Amino acid sequence: MQTKALPGFREFYPADLALRTHIFRTWRTVAMRYGFEEYDGPPLEPLELYTAKSGDEIVGQLYNFTDKGGREVALRPEMTPTLARMVAARANGLKKPIRWFSIPQLFRYERQQRGRLREHFQLNCDLIGEPGPLGDAEIIALALDVVRAFGLGPSDVRVRLSDRRVLHALLLGAGVTEPQLPDAYEAVDKIERMERGALAQRLIAAGVSTEAAEGVFAVAALRGLAAVEAALAKVPGGPAAGASLRRVVDALAAMGLADFVEVDLTIVRGLAYYTGTVFELFDAGRTLRAICGGGRYDDLLEALGGVALPALGFGMGDVVLAELLRERGLVPADTSSIDVFLAAITEADLPHVLALAHELRDAGFRAEYALGAQAVGKQLKLADARNARFAVVIGPDDRARGEVVIKDLAGKGQAGVPRDRALERLSEMVRN
């Protein structure tokens, strides 16, 4: 049979899965330090859950089909609509702010590009019911502490931070009109990926004046809170529009995270979605795609779930993160070792091997033994191949003395130990 995995889908052999486990465990550990609780939803959902949020054009990117009951369904491409439904269903009973995280596998049918996947895992953290900037700082600090927990510092990762309200005030101040704003947002979003002249032509084609187009580029070129605040001081409503951004930056500084933060208004993200703070985490060298993106979406839960609750959150995928960890040498060494390998000298010793192996496993040891009759030398080779730390050898003479032999496979000798003290002795040796 020649069947392979579908293109864009990963198989996780044990060494690959060990890295995934390291990533998931770190995600969970840090989220729990922030008081976040884990939830999950179905990987298959009604199609309308996604079209309601993103319109029918999303269908082209989904794994969608009609199930045997005639339902239009899709593999989940994102978690937020499921989250909105679950929160809405129990909105009154849940304590606010709701601090929830999840690690869903997400699916997109994108045209296959080299190395581009059609599934990935994503840490989703959302804070629901808190309107103020401390909530924004909390969620950004969580994202930063997650990457810090992997051993990444400000020379590896930065958060690029913007605020929709700031961008709105500055663009209007630059002479962009309300109806032209979507085009101006798009130009700011594309400024690092498109040629300036082509962007200017687009803006002018959308009715933006030449002077306002220059103003759009000037806004996009602002870097740092001081420059943004200086610009805000010159436009109507500017200082008020910038108040939240300042508090977010100050709170992150109070937490000792200032070195990670770059105020940068070219972070725009989903137009119809975010209402305030938006941010992305990037590798400092900017050679990879974003590690994480998020922001405040105060209107979405009402639109999707019928419950008016302010909310913000982020998603962090496993793929770019793993690339960065590999690049920086931060992938932990493979720990597929066992503690004890037990060997029987004769067939009559086997029940004694089984009994001790079971006793050791009950005590939490990772223990193995040869499953077929083999010479002791061959059994000890298997112990080496399995990276065992200790071997226990049981033979007729040892049993006659009421003993077993414990060998330190790192070459530090061997000793006879009374059978009824074997567990205790091995526990001491593993601790040392």
Place this chain on the structure above:
Amino acid sequence: MQTKALPGFREFYPADLALRTHIFRTWRTVAMRYGFEEYDGPPLEPLELYTAKSGDEIVGQLYNFTDKGGREVALRPEMTPTLARMVAARANGLKKPIRWFSIPQLFRYERQQRGRLREHFQLNCDLIGEPGPLGDAEIIALALDVVRAFGLGPSDVRVRLSDRRVLHALLLGAGVTEPQLPDAYEAVDKIERMERGALAQRLIAAGVSTEAAEGVFAVAALRGLAAVEAALAKVPGGPAAGASLRRVVDALAAMGLADFVEVDLTIVRGLAYYTGTVFELFDAGRTLRAICGGGRYDDLLEALGGVALPALGFGMGDVVLAELLRERGLVPADTSSIDVFLAAITEADLPHVLALAHELRDAGFRAEYALGAQAVGKQLKLADARNARFAVVIGPDDRARGEVVIKDLAGKGQAGVPRDRALERLSEMVRN
């Protein structure tokens, strides 16, 4: 918007997910004690991966569709075909025996029955490359130690153990012919769920003699190894056919697991699949469906993956197991608590709260604070609502003294502590 989860799909709110996490963690812990390594594969696979093993009739039970690239695909209904492909692709490089486990979510489109799910999670443990009965005992002991690790004993759970080779020898000895064997297997399999007379009629309709049909029922009624061995002694090739079963039972006894084991030939399982040992774990009262099922499938890897390797394994689902844990009061208490809640008396104290909260989180504490300005009393109410063990209050007077106030929220008083000793002091208090 009225969208609900699809019928048969679960949403996991944090309390539900806590139980799932407990189950997954226990599964992983015990599998690793047996030296098993975790792997995973894609949840979406080519349809032919399943039809190659189970024939086209399986399609009626699958979530299958044509993807946007014209591929026939299906959500995985089981893990074994993926396992076979992954092992076959690297068969030469993998050390034998291969000890692998996985916790996939599996999907079946079954006609909806009350409470019947269309997805579940399943622990899959497989041992590949080992032909002998110690491998069978190893995999059964693993399944039993998993249920033992949940706190279940022989009065809660039993393993019903059979062997295809034993059943084959006894049925031929009873006068069933080779071509009639599939019907005889089916009768043995159904003996607890169908009326005896109806089963006898089926057998006779399949050409089985009246006497042989009585023999089939006699074989199905055998209980315990002694009775099975006595019956085997009377049929051609019987003792040889029973040798493996005896060694499996003996090995489980050597491990101290004899109280769990019931030799019972009515455990038949997939006809085209298993070649030797077959077993199922049941609740001792037999009020629930099987908790776990598995056996030896020595021919399957060659048929599916083109690599001839003996293999055996089991699957244990999360649904029946969770029912049993609930029934026996073995679901751990909800631990959604935090360690420390920090409160600021004035707005000027807030940066100090943020700094200490971040320091505590870096040290591994679960720490929270109010995200909006609130009176201290209200902040402490939130601390209670979040089940915090300790509160730290920071106010202007405390700061003037270089102190913070630590309150034990279980009512054991409060004390001022120097700010630079707060982390150390809280670490001591959490340990006590």
